[in-house]
Amino acid sequence: MNVLLTGGLGFIGGHTAISLSRIGHSVYIYDSLINSDKTSIEILNQICDNEIFCQIGDILDTKSLTRFIESNKIDTVIHFAALKSPFESISNPSIYFNNNISGTISLIRAMENNKINSLIFSSSASVYGPPEYNPMDEKHPENPINPYGKSKLLSEKILKDLAKFQDWKIIILRYFNPIGAHKSRIFGEFANEKSNNLLPYLYRVAKGDFEFLSIYGNNFDTGDGTGIRDYIDVMDVADGHIKSLEYMFNNDNYKKDNASIFNLGTGTGVSVLEMIELFEQVTGIEIKYKFEDRRQGDVGICIADPSKAMEYLNWKSKITTEESINNGWNFFKNNC
Ligand SMILES: NC(=O)c1ccc[n+]([C@@H]2O[C@H](COP(=O)([O-])OP(=O)(O)OC[C@H]3O[C@@H](n4cnc5c(N)ncnc54)[C@H](O)[C@@H]3O)[C@@H](O)[C@H]2O)c1
Numbered sequence: 462m463n464v465l466l467t468g469g470l471g472f473i474g475g476h477t478a479i480s481l482s483r484i485g486h487s488v489y490i491y492d493s494l495i496n497s498d499k500t501s502i503e504i505l506n507q508i509c510d511n512e513i514f515c516q517i518g519d520i521l522d523t524k525s526l527t528r529f530i531e532s533n534k535i536d537t538v539i540h541f542a543a544l545k546s547p548f549e550s551i552s553n554p555s556i557y558f559n560n561n562i563s564g565t566i567s568l569i570r571a572m573e574n575n576k577i578n579s580l581i582f583s584s585s586a587s588v589y590g591p592p593e594y595n596p597m598d599e600k601h602p603e604n605p606i607n608p609y610g611k612s613k614l615l616s617e618k619i620l621k622d623l624a625k626f627q628d629w630k631i632i633i634l635r636y637f638n639p640i641g642a643h644k645s646r647i648f649g650e651f652a653n654e655k656s657n658n659l660l661p662y663l664y665r666v667a668k669g670d671f672e673f674l675s676i677y678g679n680n681f682d683t684g685d686g687t688g689i690r691d692y693i694d695v696m697d698v699a700d701g702h703i704k705s706l707e708y709m710f711n712n713d714n715y716k717k718d719n720a721s722i723f724n725l726g727t728g729t730g731v732s733v734l735e736m737i738e739l740f741e742q743v744t745g746i747e748i749k750y751k752f753e754d755r756r757q758g759d760v761g762i763c764i765a766d767p768s769k770a771m772e773y774l775n776w777k778s779k780i781t782t783e784e785s786i787n788n789g790w791n792f793f794k795n796n797c
Contacts, residue, residue, distance in 0.1 A: 462706075463487045465535040467520050467568060468542030469513075470497035472650040473583065473639055473698055475505055477539060479648070480699040482509040489533045490515040491526060492542065495560075497651065504648050520564045526571035537579045537709075539702055540568060543612070547587060547758070548657050550609035561612035565619060579630040580620065581705050586637045586691075586726070586763060588614040595730075596691075596766035599635070599722045606758050617722075624721060632705045637691040637726035637765045639698045641785030642792035649792030650695075659690070659736060660786070664793040667746045674750040676733050681761030689730035689762040694780035701725045704774040714773070726765025727778040736782075743786045 464481055468474045469490030475497075478488045488509075490502070494517055502515045514533065518525045520542050529535075543561045544550070550557040565582075572578065589597055590604035605611045623629035640660045642649030652661030666674045679686040701723070709715055731739070737748050770776045 462536040462710075463489060463534050464706075465489045465491060465530060465533070465538045467491050467538065467540050468583075470494065470501040470505075470515065471541055473636070473695060474539070474541035475501055475648055476643055476695045477541070477699040477702045478505055478513055479508055479643055480696070480703055482511050482513060484703065485511075487511065488513045489529070489535060491518055491520065491529055493517065493519040496544070501648070501651075508643065508645050508648060521560070521567050523567045523570050523574075526568065527574040530571055530575045530577065535575065535577060537577065537581075537706070538568065538572060539581045539583075540565065541583045543583065545609065546657055547607045547609040548756075550607050550612070554608035557608045557612050561609075562615050562619075565616040569619070569623065578623075578628060579709060581632045581634060581702055581709070582616065582620055584613045584617055584633050584635045584722075585610065586635055586724070586765065588617065588635060591760050592763055595762050596726075596728055596764040597724070598766040599724060599769055621721070630709050630715070631721050632709055633722045634701055634705060635722065635724050636698055637693050637724065637763070639695045640692045640782075640789055641694040641696065641780065642788040643696065644788055646788060646791045646795065649789060649796065652793065652797060659733060660692075660789055661793070663737070663740055663748065664790055664797070666748055667740070667744065667790065668794060668797075672749060674737070674748055675753045676750050677753050677759055678755035679752040681755075683732055683761050685732050685734045687733035688759060689732045689764065691726040691728070691730055691764045692736070692782055692785065693726050693778055694785040697778040697780050698725050701770065701774065701776050704770075704776040708774050723770040723774060723776075724765040724767050725770060725776075726767050728765060728767050730762060730764040731782060739782055740786055740790070743783050744790055
């Protein structure tokens with residue numbers, strides 16, 4: 462199939478492009494470079510045997526996106542393009558709502574202009590908000606606490622209505638905490654100072670950019686007091702998209718209304734201190750850290766129940782956290 466990846470030069474989109482290309486799909490990327498770099502196109506084409514096509518453009522530009530879909534005879538879309546920092550979204554809500562929600566609406570209109578109606582959407586565990594129980598399944602209440610999470614939930618609701626009232630095929634994937642890098646170690650997460658995620662921060666401390674790793678909160682109700690998250694390798698996340706495409710197009714059981722949302726996580730949690738220990742074991746590099754006060758909105762434990770994805774998509778995570786750290790760190794130290 463000809464698959465359009467909005468935001469395909471980013472961390473998760475780029476890894477999904479590699480996986481799609483490997484199994485014979487033609488990959489077309491549309492990305493504004495707001496959080497990525499043009500050089501990623503060359504890197505992706507170095508890794509992939511079949512050429513990956515890319516146009517630089519903003520999904521808010523419906524006309525240009527309509528033309529791109531038309532001229533490349535796109536069959537289906539995976540929608541990664543979004544701004545993704547929960548903390549940044551608190552200081553810039555309107556930018557997040559415009560990019561993430563208006564961007565999704567613009568994409569829908571460009572798809573309607575071309576009469577294509579199937580889409581896989583990158584959503585996030587942040588739509589759940591503070592966990593009422595762990596592990597969280599897809600029936601967990603939705604109560605996002607920042608504009609980023611709200612922009613994801615509102616986009617989900619718009620897409621669900623297209624499936625309900627129009628003849629759209631929609632799959633929503635709620636990622637937990639993607640980490641790692643492709644095994645080639647030339648494509649990964651190009652972390653910058655805006656990155657709030659633990660692993661890129663840890664890599665920057667290991668590289669000497671910072672003297673200490675600040676750990677926000679050591680009095681959560683967890684074994685060692687530090688926050689526990691569900692870290693999932695980015696190639697496993699990429700595989701979740703492959704399995705979703707197969708399910709959407711080749712499985713008679715696909716039901717657009719009741720089986721369209723899936724968590725992508727491992728089902729197990731790792732605390733900040735455990736992650737530091739794993740990193741030290743894998744790399745042999747000692748990480749200095751200090752404890753700081755909790756940040757507003759941070760929760761103690763956030764773990765996925767991924768059993769629905771196993772049941773419907775035949776998907777589960779395969780890559781160990783040690784392997785993810787190894788690939789992620791080797792990518793980071795050579796490229797960032
Ligand atoms: N990485 C995570 O921890 C995580 C967790 C849950 C959900 N997600 C979601 O997964 C998706 C991909 O995340 P990622 O980690 O690859 O992020 P990323 O920032 O690395 O990639 C997003 C890409 O989208 C592009 N983009 C953003 N706005 C655009 C626009 N208006 N028009 C065209 N391109 C645009 C950026 O330039 C970037 O290349 C996002 O929707 C994100 O919200 C990510």
